[in-house]
Amino acid sequence: MLRQISFGGLLLCLPLLAAQQPITPNTSGYVGSNACKTCHADVWSSFYKNPHYKSIASGTESPEKTGCESCHGPASAHIEARGGKTTIPRAFSLMPASQALNTCLGCHEKSISRAQIRRSSHTQADVACNSCHSIHKPASTKSLLAKQQANLCYGCHNSVRSQFAMPHKHRVNEGAIQCVDCHNPHGSPAPAWRSGLRPRMVETTADGEQACLRCHTDKRGPFVFEHAAIRVEGCETCHSPHGSMNARMLRRPA
Numbered sequence: 001m002l003r004q005i006s007f008g009g010l011l012l013c014l015p016l017l018a019a020q021q022p023i024t025p026n027t028s029g030y031v032g033s034n035a036c037k038t039c040h041a042d043v044w045s046s047f048y049k050n051p052h053y054k055s056i057a058s059g060t061e062s063p064e065k066t067g068c069e070s071c072h073g074p075a076s077a078h079i080e081a082r083g084g085k086t087t088i089p090r091a092f093s094l095m096p097a098s099q100a101l102n103t104c105l106g107c108h109e110k111s112i113s114r115a116q117i118r119r120s121s122h123t124q125a126d127v128a129c130n131s132c133h134s135i136h137k138p139a140s141t142k143s144l145l146a147k148q149q150a151n152l153c154y155g156c157h158n159s160v161r162s163q164f165a166m167p168h169k170h171r172v173n174e175g176a177i178q179c180v181d182c183h184n185p186h187g188s189p190a191p192a193w194r195s196g197l198r199p200r201m202v203e204t205t206a207d208g209e210q211a212c213l214r215c216h217t218d219k220r221g222p223f224v225f226e227h228a229a230i231r232v233e234g235c236e237t238c239h240s241p242h243g244s245m246n247a248r249m250l251r252r253p254a
Helices: 002-020 033-038 041-047 051-058 067-072 076-080 097-108 149-154 158-163 228-232
Strands: none
Touching (some): 033 041, 051 067
């Protein structure tokens, strides 16, 4: 009987004990990506194909690194305001290039190919990540580029487009080679060749060789009699890398 009374008294005390426990409200503002798909069904319907979806699929990431809110920030204020770009903590179309870069590097800073991005010509010219990449409507899922690669580069580098129309050129327009086969749009380290002058984001090999030798391996050497121009100033001393009116893409007729 005493045991029953004690148990009954404990049940009566539970509401009092619960009332004394401090209630910690959810002040983080993160609501989860499922809340976003209610209004943004067009984006959500194909988001599972996106490389960023793995943060949702894994189920192991913290709220600030999961799905939509990993890029755009906590969505509670946006939902309470019933939409509007100005209520999104990180709306990329409204952000300066430097803030967009910092947001993307929150996850993408560990890649060696982006180690020089803050020193790159694109960053110095305030070209934002979303100027070239489209997360929600990419032309292809690879690299999430906003357009086909050559057309994307031509958008700013119009003078190069005409060079690729010359009789002797690298066949970029034909799809045999891509801009990134020679260039690193995220920046490249200062080369050991070309008298140490920094080229226009030309990719270098791991041992400091210029990008041309990746394909033109027969020119690598070592040779008994080295062509000094290659070792000191680079292939561009004699050749026009994009295109030329002259055979072998020479700057002057042979």
